[in-house]
Amino acid sequence: MEQLPGGRRLRLASSLGLGQRCWEVTLDEERGLLAWRDPRPPRRGADNCFVPTSEIIAVEETEQNKKQRSTGKWQKMAKPHAFTECRPKQLLVYINPYGGKRQGKRIYEQKVAPLFSLASISADVVVTEHANHAKDNLFEVNISKYDGVVCVGGDGMFSEVMHGLIGRMQKDSGIDQNNPKAPLAQCNIRIGIIPAGSTDCVCYSTVGISDPVTSALHIIIGDCQPLDVSSVHHNNTFLKYAVSLLGYGFYGDVLKDSEKKRWMGPMRYDYSGFKTFLSHHYYEGTISFQPAKHTLGSPRDKDSCRTGCCVCKESEQQLAEQRKKCGFKHEEDEDEWKVIKGKFLAINVVNMSCACPRSPKGLSPAAHLADGTADLILVRKCSRFDFLRYLVRHTNRDDQFDFSFVDVYRVKSFQFTSKLSEDNESSVTDIGKKRFGQFCRDHPACCCNIANSTWNCDGETLDSSAIEVRVHCQLMKLFARGIEENCTDEAAYSHSSIEQLL
Numbered sequence: 001m002e003q004l005p006g007g008r009r010l011r012l013a014s015s016l017g018l019g020q021r022c023w024e025v026t027l028d029e030e031r032g033l034l035a036w037r038d039p040r041p042p043r044r045g046a047d048n049c050f051v052p053t054s055e056i057i058a059v060e061e062t063e064q065n066k067k068q069r070s071t072g073k074w075q076k077m078a079k080p081h082a083f084t085e086c087r088p089k090q091l092l093v094y095i096n097p098y099g100g101k102r103q104g105k106r107i108y109e110q111k112v113a114p115l116f117s118l119a120s121i122s123a124d125v126v127v128t129e130h131a132n133h134a135k136d137n138l139f140e141v142n143i144s145k146y147d148g149v150v151c152v153g154g155d156g157m158f159s160e161v162m163h164g165l166i167g168r169m170q171k172d173s174g175i176d177q178n179n180p181k182a183p184l185a186q187c188n189i190r191i192g193i194i195p196a197g198s199t200d201c202v203c204y205s206t207v208g209i210s211d212p213v214t215s216a217l218h219i220i221i222g223d224c225q226p227l228d229v230s231s232v233h234h235n236n237t238f239l240k241y242a243v244s245l246l247g248y249g250f251y252g253d254v255l256k257d258s259e260k261k262r263w264m265g266p267m268r269y270d271y272s273g274f275k276t277f278l279s280h281h282y283y284e285g286t287i288s289f290q291p292a293k294h295t296l297g298s299p300r301d302k303d304s305c306r307t308g309c310c311v312c313k314e315s316e317q318q319l320a321e322q323r324k325k326c327g328f329k330h331e332e333d334e335d336e337w338k339v340i341k342g343k344f345l346a347i348n349v350v351n352m353s354c355a356c357p358r359s360p361k362g363l364s365p366a367a368h369l370a371d372g373t374a375d376l377i378l379v380r381k382c383s384r385f386d387f388l389r390y391l392v393r394h395t396n397r398d399d400q401f402d403f404s405f406v407d408v409y410r411v412k413s414f415q416f417t418s419k420l421s422e423d424n425e426s427s428v429t430d431i432g433k434k435r436f437g438q439f440c441r442d443h444p445a446c447c448c449n450i451a452n453s454t455w456n457c458d459g460e461t462l463d464s465s466a467i468e469v470r471v472h473c474q475l476m477k478l479f480a481r482g483i484e485e486n487c488t489d490e491a492a493y494s495h496s497s498i499e500q501l502l
């Protein structure tokens with residue numbers, strides 16, 4: 001035991017054999033670090049490694065060789081022990097065997113299960129047999145038995161598990177999901193995402209990489225990242241929750257076309273994306289939204305949401321104060337509504353950046369994971385060439401909002417009605433209008449589509465074009481910690497140092 005100058009900091013020091021080398025190991029209690037270095041490095045400062053004790057998964061004494069074992073020097077612990085509290089011990093795991101490249105089961109068995117077992121986590125595993133299996137199951141299981149739920153699959157699978165958990169929570173709390181104004185009960189059981197889908201946008205946007213081992217380590221360590229959730233209603237009927245993209249026009253059409261091509265796997269999105277790009281359809285409608293006034297930050301900010309984000313922390317405090325003031329009672333929201341009518345190639349409402357391997361900065365690079373707002377992106381009628389320039393900017397460092405035909409707003413609620421449904425409401429007897437076919441009567445070559453598009457809600461289609469959306473601040477939690485500063489694809493998470501300790 002070492003006492004450093006000042007008399008406060010206590011360190012445990014010892015030596016550790018790693019491979020052929022002997023390292024000097026110190027445990028710095030005050031800073032919560034386990035550090036090791038070569039006592040005789042070739043140059044000063046080289047080969048210094050450390051890991052926060054909160055990130056050590058397990059410690060196991062290993063038998064180095066027979067000689068040592070026979071002396072009784074090395075003794076195996078009956079069970080490796082976890083280092084900190086708040087880590088999950090019992091998990092419920094759902095695997096979609098058909099998501100993405102159909103690798104879900106293999107990924108879990110080969111990459112995740114061995115890590116869970118090393119960390120002494122027990123898991124009840126359900127391999128889904130049909131769509132909605134996980135969601136329905138979550139309404140029946142004894143949920144209090146578990147410290148978290150894990151989904152192995154893509155965004156669609158995550159969405160299923162989220163609907164199961166949020167739906168279950170509202171049912172248990174007696175909250176009517178069909179009431180678009182009802183304050184929803186927060187869902188405190190964390191969800192872990194092991195990416196095995198086609199886009200894996202939620203995982204990529206909350207972790208910074210789409211990698212099963214990194215995600216498994218976040219689950220084991222017990223990280224916690226709150227997440228905003230939007231509720232989507234039509235005529236006082238609940239339709240869906242959304243966490244990543246609600247897209248009408250381009251992304252709705254891509255999804256609708258790609259559903260018929262599921263057999264192509266993740267490639268279906270490129271094929272349908274190219275087809276939809278060529279079709280170049282505009283859609284006419286009315287958008288109303290309430291701008292977010294009380295949050296810090298704007299969609300044109302240069303800084304993005306990162307681990308420990310102060311914009312999200314501020315929103316968390318505001319939420320806590322609001323709950324203290326009026327509990328879960330509904331408070332009439334009298335903030336102003338802004339109305340925009342027009343012809344749009346794409347209407348996107350995103351709760352998070354929507355970064356994914358196809359677009360590493362996402363649809364709205366400065367959107368926040370947990371600030372209680374969504375970014376509304378309106379791409380107005382423009383030429384094919386301009387739309388291509390807009391799309392290409394999702395893949396490079398240039399600003400995709402710096403176009404005269406693109407507008408972006410930070411909002412807390414949003415409504416949309418298509419021109420077609422407005423017209424149908426005002427003259428329901430005008431059957432000829434519906435029969436007339438797909439394209440604009442006045443300009444057959446103008447690509448203005450009088451048929452509706454479809455809403456893409458986190459990768460699933462919605463049946464209704466007229467919708468009402470409300471963002472619920474931090475409604476749920478993930479086993480994640482947001483994207484770390486200076487995180488790159490190669491070094492998203494430094495598990496190499498953790499692995500050396502296993």
Ligand SMILES: CCCCCCCCCCCCC/C=C/[C@@H](O)[C@H](CO)NC(=O)CCCCCCCCCCCCCCC
Nearest residue numbers: 155199201244245269273274277354358359391394458459
């Ligand atoms: C020239 C290259 C331009 C590339 C532009 C790439 C922009 C990609 C932006 C991706 C945003 C994903 C948002 C996440 C949505 C998820 O909740 C959802 C569920 O998983 N995924 C999709 O809906 C899946 C949506 C997938 C959309 C793929 C769109 C591909 C567009 C390709 C256009 C090609 C034009 C080429 C012209 C020569």
Ligand SMILES: Nc1ncnc2c1ncn2[C@@H]1O[C@H](COP(=O)(O)OP(=O)(O)OP(=O)(O)O)[C@@H](O)[C@H]1O
Nearest residue numbers: 099100128129130153154155156157197198199200
């Ligand atoms: N056993 C199953 N058989 C058929 N469909 C399933 C099964 N289990 C889950 N599903 C459904 O499959 C859909 C797609 O799954 P998933 O999200 O895992 O993959 P993906 O669509 O390839 O990826 P992404 O959503 O990231 O684009 C989900 O909406 C889910 O409801």
Ligand SMILES: [Ca+2]
Nearest residue numbers: 228351368373
């Ligand atoms: Ca948000």
